[in-house]
Amino acid sequence: MSVVASKDLVKGVFEGRIWAIARMITRAEASDRASEDALAEIYKSSRNAHVVGITGVPGSGKSTLVAELCKTIRKSGRKVGIIAVDPTSPFSGGAILGDRIRMGELVGDEGVFIRSMATRGALGGLSRATLPAIDILDAAGFDIVIIETVGVGQDEVDVVRAAHTTVVVSAPGLGDDIQAIKAGILEIADIHVVSKCDRSDANKTISELKNMLAIGLGLSAPSAWTPSVIATSAAKKEGIDTLAEAIDSHVKVLKESGEWQSRRLTMAEMRLLKTAEDILRDEFERHRAGKIQALVKKLANAEIAPQGAARKLLEDVWKEISL
Numbered sequence: 584m585s586v587v588a589s590k591d592l593v594k595g596v597f598e599g600r601i602w603a604i605a606r607m608i609t610r611a612e613a614s615d616r617a618s619e620d621a622l623a624e625i626y627k628s629s630r631n632a633h634v635v636g637i638t639g640v641p642g643s644g645k646s647t648l649v650a651e652l653c654k655t656i657r658k659s660g661r662k663v664g665i666i667a668v669d670p671t672s673p674f675s676g677g678a679i680l681g682d683r684i685r686m687g688e689l690v691g692d693e694g695v696f697i698r699s700m701a702t703r704g705a706l707g708g709l710s711r712a713t714l715p716a717i718d719i720l721d722a723a724g725f726d727i728v729i730i731e732t733v734g735v736g737q738d739e740v741d742v743v744r745a746a747h748t749t750v751v752v753s754a755p756g757l758g759d760d761i762q763a764i765k766a767g768i769l770e771i772a773d774i775h776v777v778s779k780c781d782r783s784d785a786n787k788t789i790s791e792l793k794n795m796l797a798i799g800l801g802l803s804a805p806s807a808w809t810p811s812v813i814a815t816s817a818a819k820k821e822g823i824d825t826l827a828e829a830i831d832s833h834v835k836v837l838k839e840s841g842e843w844q845s846r847r848l849t850m851a852e853m854r855l856l857k858t859a860e861d862i863l864r865d866e867f868e869r870h871r872a873g874k875i876q877a878l879v880k881k882l883a884n885a886e887i888a889p890q891g892a893a894r895k896l897l898e899d900v901w902k903e904i905s906l
């Protein structure tokens with residue numbers, strides 16, 4: 584494959600070309616300095632997309648729902664980007680293939696871009712390239728960017744800080760009736776979805792969730808927006824319009840109340856801190872080689888304490904770091 588010059592790639596992204604978007608995301612995943620300028624240019628011209636995070640335990644029906652939601656949003660002519668972040672499936676993995684097949688109907692539509700990404704770690708959360716990928720899709724003129732992540736707990740907080748609107752999906756028949764509770768993600772939802780409502784046991788899940796919200800479990804910070812519970816069935820194509828409407832009205836309410844602006848600041852703060860952490864971690868990994876053996880020996884022989892050893896290591900590494 585020929586190497587495309589950064590400026591041509593950026594131009595292609597601004598023109599909304601799928602090939603350019605795909606390649607630019609690949610470069611962002613490599614996270615080398617070479618793509619930094621291009622990504623900076625892209626970041627500066629992005630800020631219009633509505634970022635929607637969709638999370639829930641594996642098997643709760645997220646991918647199926649996202650595909651249906653995408654079709655519904657497309658009817659309004661808006662362009663939809665989808666980024667599926669799944670720790671259980673590395674790039675070549677079977678689950679990704681499953682996603683592709685399920686979303687197959689969307690393939691060939693120029694107004695849809697779908698990308699699967701592996702996560703940073705085994706516990707979920709966002710992949711490092713997820714945020715740059717959102718910028719790229721935004722700059723390419725995508726109106727809505729949907730991030731599908733696996734809801735497994737703490738790291739999901741990442742998703743909220745990366746999205747304007749967070750949808751938490753619970754499904755009947757997965758053991759714990761309200762899976763969001765077990766994962767501790769009930770309170771991050773702007774919108775609750777109970778999926779698979781064609782199943783007879785769905786009503787139980789819905790009423791449990793509503794009870795939970797009524798007694799204040801999952802209460803988020805005071806807001807002009809009250810999280811709603813929406814029943815969907817991707818199989819029967821029910822409730823998808825309602826969900827699409829709720830996603831749109833969430834933005835409207837936040838903009839009217841002024842919370843949109845504060846949410847943008849929260850997102851920018853997360854971005855700043857995450858990026859700084861990433862740089863720090865990279866620099867540490869790059870420069871620690873050759874510096875740990877002597878310290879390890881001393882530590883093993885209890886000639887030095889862990890805190891002191893770690894400080895010494897950091898001091899040594901620090902000298903070589905150039906930002």
Ligand SMILES: Nc1nc2c(ncn2[C@@H]2O[C@H](COP(=O)(O)OP(=O)(O)O)[C@@H](O)[C@H]2O)c(=O)[nH]1
Nearest residue numbers: 640641642643644645646647648779816817818
């Ligand atoms: N009955 C029913 N099953 C569904 C529905 N949506 C998804 N499923 C099934 O639930 C399983 C998990 O779906 P998937 O979208 O991959 O869930 P994900 O892991 O959360 O992305 C699959 O076997 C789907 O066929 C639905 O609306 N009704």
Ligand SMILES: [Mg+2]
Nearest residue numbers: 645646682731
């Ligand atoms: Mg999925």
